[in-house]
Amino acid sequence: MESFSGNRATEHVRRRNPPKLPDNKLMALRRLEGPKKRLLRDPPLRQRYAEEMQLLLDKGYAESVPHNELHTRPHVSWYLPHHPVINPNKPEKVRIVFDCATECGSVSLNSQVLQGPNLNNKLLGVLLQFQVSPRVSGPHGGHRGYVSPGQDHRDVCPDNMVDAQQNFYVDDLLISMQSADDGIRLAEQLRHVTSLGGFRLTKWASNSKELLESIPESERHKEVKEIDIERKPFLTERAIGVRLDLEKDQMAVVIKHFEQGGSVTRRDLLCVISSVYDPLGFLAPFLIRAKVIFQEECRRKKGWDEAISDSNEVQW
Structure with missing residues (x-):
């Protein structure tokens, strides 16, 4: 680990140095089409996305590649796809996700570095x-x-x-x-x-x-x-x-509720069940009952937006 300007940094341990990477430019451009259309449809999101990207440049986390160097380093250059992610609990914040797991010819950026032990506490x-x-x-x-x-x-x-x-x-x-x-x-x-x-x-x-x-x-x-x-x-x-x-x-637990008055659907059940995060298992006695109802509805093979059975709606 190196220390500079009062901060610390460490390099990834590469499997091969220098690496031998395929040309993934076309793949990255194809991956960009989806986020591009989304940003064009949502000007406020596009503005926040541009600001977050500029922040990476301003803080020195990223830097622009000179145009004359774009094609001078074959096999050691990699185009990194990225897209916006918004946490429903923090809708005002846009996070840029760089997808290092994207593969090109069975090669990804993640596959080029060695994975160390998991040092996180349980x-x-x-x-x-x-x-x-x-x-x-x-x-x-x-x-x-x-x-x-x-x-x-x-x-x-x-x-x-x-x-x-x-x-x-x-x-x-x-x-x-x-x-x-x-x-x-x-x-x-x-x-x-x-x-x-x-x-x-x-x-x-x-x-x-x-x-x-x-x-x-x-x-x-x-x-x-x-x-x-x-x-x-x-x-x-x-x-x-x-x-x-x-x-x-x-x-505490915050559970999503669907609007009252309409029919309860299988999609509603899954939405509520999936919204509960309970790593300690305190709510297991209740969640199991909810999952059993959902399982029974799956066996009925009805559509996701069709009403569940009357008996299951009463239990729910």
Whole structure:
């Protein structure tokens, strides 16, 4: 891992150096047709997409290839298809996805690099540790690469902060502390140590108003910034895909509902069942019953938009 300008970077380990890549330009152009038509039909989306792409250039994450170099590096050049993705929970944000799994002649960009071991903590373990007892708790997100700074600066890491590494899942941290003072102390230490490695912890949220008051408003989660922590109740926040009721310090589930009055269809059943994210299995007794009803409707071999049977609608 290299360090430059206060940041860290590491190269992918290639299977072959230099690589031997086929010319995938035509494939990439064909893949571009779909996103192009979508963007032409939606000018606001096209504008946001262009802004996100320009942001990659402005931040130095990407750079323009000089025209005279476009065709001078055969077998080591690769055209990367990309398309917009919008999270229904964050409709205002457009994410550009670069498809490194796209193949050309049985070759993809992913196939040219070696895959290392999975260093992520187990999702189930992180969630169980987070909710093991009623404590001051807070999901924190918006950073990557905490493990390395924690190891490189172990001399300034108290034990409880080193242990915090076990509470990260990818770039989200979920951790519980015994008191607000402990949480405030840990938050300050975490922000300091990760900054030594060039990382920034942001999007802080917690069920402790004292802890939130100790975090600069610019570093708090967007929805937490917009509430008066002295007067208004806390909001339900998402952490690692799981809803957390910050006011009650409980996990919550938001279920999609279809409009009342019309017939319930098999498509409606699948929509509701698929909308429930329950990695800890708390809702299994209810979801199994719903899936049994859906399975029975599949056996009837009716259309997706035809009404389900009266008996199943009553059970549903």
